[in-house]
Amino acid sequence: MSLFHRLLLLGGIFSLALALFQAVISVSPAWSVYFGAPASMAAQPLKLLAAGWIAALFFALFGLYGLSAAGRFRRLPLLRWGILAIGLLYFLRGVMVFPQLGSEGMPDRFIVYSAVSLAAGIIHLAGVAGAWRTIPGKQSREPRAA
Numbered sequence: 001m002s003l004f005h006r007l008l009l010l011g012g013i014f015s016l017a018l019a020l021f022q023a024v025i026s027v028s029p030a031w032s033v034y035f036g037a038p039a040s041m042a043a044q045p046l047k048l049l050a051a052g053w054i055a056a057l058f059f060a061l062f063g064l065y066g067l068s069a070a071g072r073f074r075r076l077p078l079l080r081w082g083i084l085a086i087g088l089l090y091f092l093r094g095v096m097v098f099p100q101l102g103s104e105g106m107p108d109r110f111i112v113y114s115a116v117s118l119a120a121g122i123i124h125l126a127g128v129a130g131a132w133r134t135i136p137g138k139q140s141r142e143p144r145a146a
């Protein structure tokens with residue numbers, strides 16, 4: 001397995017771990033607020049749970065795309081472009097904190113979240129850049145025998 005496929009595998013595992021983390025914190029309004037959920041959403045536990053699990057499903061899907069790009073899971077639709085988009089989403093989430101650095105009232109944990117997102121984005125993007133040609137493209141369709 002090449003370094004780039006290992007990076008994609010690492011990105012997939014990271015996303016699956018993040019999905020589990022998101023699902024767990026969404027069951028507790030106090031945990032959710034600590035990790036950045038708005039207090040107005042935490043006041044409605046069912047809404048908080050639904051939003052948290054929807055986010056967890058997206059992170060799980062990101063993880064499956066990472067595993068698929070690493071060759072550990074069946075090929076998913078739009079695999080190359082999907083894994084590229086996932087890497088860009090993580091990267092952009094990571095750099096969003098830079099304009100706010102040094103502002104009053106920003107908890108240190110938000111900087112840590114952004115650093116983790118930035119690292120995940122770089123891992124995904126480096127993996128997809130190096131493994132682009134080996135990530136399965138469109139599935140070949142062979143003509144069926146009559």
